[in-house]
Amino acid sequence: MLLRLLIALFLVLFYAINIFASEICLPDYMIGQVTYKLSSCENNIVIHRDSEYFSPRSGQCLMYNDVVSVKGNCVARIITNIKSYYIGSNYNVDTWKAPQKKIVHSALHDDFDFVRIVAKLFEAQTISKRAVSQGMNxxxxxxxxxxxxxxxxxxxxxxxxxxxxxxxxxxxxxxxxxxxxxxxxxxxxxxxxxxxxxxxxxxxxxxxxxxxxxxxxxxxxxxxxxxxxxxxxxxxxxxxxxxxxxxxxxxxxxxxxxxxxxxxxxxxxxxxxxxxxxxxxxxxxxxxxxxxxxxxxxxxxxxxx
CATH class of the missing domain: 2.60.40.1220 (Immunoglobulin-like)
Known part of the structure; x- marks a missing residue:
């Protein structure tokens, strides 16, 4: 019985650690998206989040406090609700820093299924400017x-x-x-x-x-x-x-x-x-x-x- 309890506890902890691995964004802290075209650029684009570094997928969501860096001949596009930014080759900057904000763990983040669904669907689409779609014209x-x-x-x-x-x-x-x-x-x-x-x-x-x-x-x-x-x-x-x-x-x-x-x-x-x-x-x-x-x-x- 004790062994089964320890195994169950390990699986829960393992799942919790992985759900909040660097690549997963919390929906109430998402402030941008990074995209790029060349598959060869994946390892030349790096996100610094907390104390970790990782290479993002194109479409990866960005959170408060993230830092995105580009090297080589690659270009990354950072999309936010305010505007889009290009960093990397042929541009004046190769780093983009997200706004700073304290990230507080909440009960919402414990709904692992919800967090995964939002991140997966979000990354499936390149976000675009919100269009005003009302009224006769x-x-x-x-x-x-x-x-x-x-x-x-x-x-x-x-x-x-x-x-x-x-x-x-x-x-x-x-x-x-x-x-x-x-x-x-x-x-x-x-x-x-x-x-x-x-x-x-x-x-x-x-x-x-x-x-x-x-x-x-x-x-x-x-x-x-x-x-x-x-x-x-x-x-x-x-x-x-x-x-x-x-x-x-x-x-x-x-x-x-x-x-x-x-x-x-x-x-x-x-x-x-x-x-x-x-x-x-x-x-x-x-x-x-x-x-x-x-x-x-x-x-x-x-x-x-």
Whole structure:
């Protein structure tokens, strides 16, 4: 019995050590991403994190306090929420230093499955500048923007969704390169369309739509997306008290982290709420934007329940 207990303890410690090895980033401390093109450059690009040094994969997430160095004829691109930086050959600098911040271990970091999922999906996509995707505009004059009829993402099929009453804006997504001419998203509250709550976009596969400020738990809404050929996607929205939705006590005051956790760990009917919280991102953290990119690419949300 004692031997089995010692073996189990060793396995737990080994797993904990490996989950927080240098290559793994904590989602609430991600502030950038490093990418490069030449596979031969992998050993010429080094990240200094804490007291360790390691060669990153292209797409590796960066955290506060990281230092990235490049040598040889290699070039690395550092992407943050503010701007992109190039370091290395033909540039004036070969080192990039992340902002400094004390990293505090929290209960959120003990959810090893969650941390791995976020890191894996984040690294699967090169993050891009957050596009403003709301409002009527002239680009919708081109009625042939896409040739395929509007279609849903596998991770966000039409059906029932539940949102918190604290949400003020919904992020709506559909399959890329679908939606002939334009996609118009509208909200129905009760028996009529909610006035002013609509968004039309072209060339994009997501948009945001404002919600009424006076929503109450128990209200039922209808969210509809339609393209120029009248192909429709529709979601039945149930408004719930924000405190009653699945959450994690590890991040009660961080809406972005609650959204990330809910996207992967809560049932599928909470995904629009989760994505809308993720897309509120106004901080320098890049994990939410990287996950939005992965969602738009319809990468399976591995590990979700």
């Amino acid at each position: 002239d680009e919708c004059l081109d009625q042939n923007s896409n040739s395929a009829a509007l279609a849903p993402l596998l991770n966000f099929p039409p059906g029932i969704q539940k949102i918190g009453d604290d949400i003020r804006e919904l992020t709506v997504v559909w399959k890329g390169n679908t939606g002939v001419g334009f996609v118009e998203v509208s909200l129905k509250r009760g028996s009529s369309d909610a006035p002013g709550f609509a968004s039309r976009v072209c060339w994009k596969s997501w948009t945001t739509i404002s919600l009424p400020n006076d929503l109450k738990p128990g209200e039922q809404l209808v969210l509809k997306a339609v393209d120029a050929y009248d192909t429709k996607l529709q979601w039945q929205i149930e408004v719930c008290a924000a405190g009653e939705l699945p959450s994690t006590p590890a991040a009660p005051n961080n809406d972005e982290m609650v959204g990330l956790w809910r996207l992967f760990k809560a049932p599928p009917e909470y995904r629009l709420d989760a994505l809308s919280r993720i897309n509120r991102n106004t901080s320098e953290l890049v994990a939410p934007r990287g996950i939005l990119n992965a969602v738009l690419a319809d990468i399976p949300l591995t590990g979700s329940k």
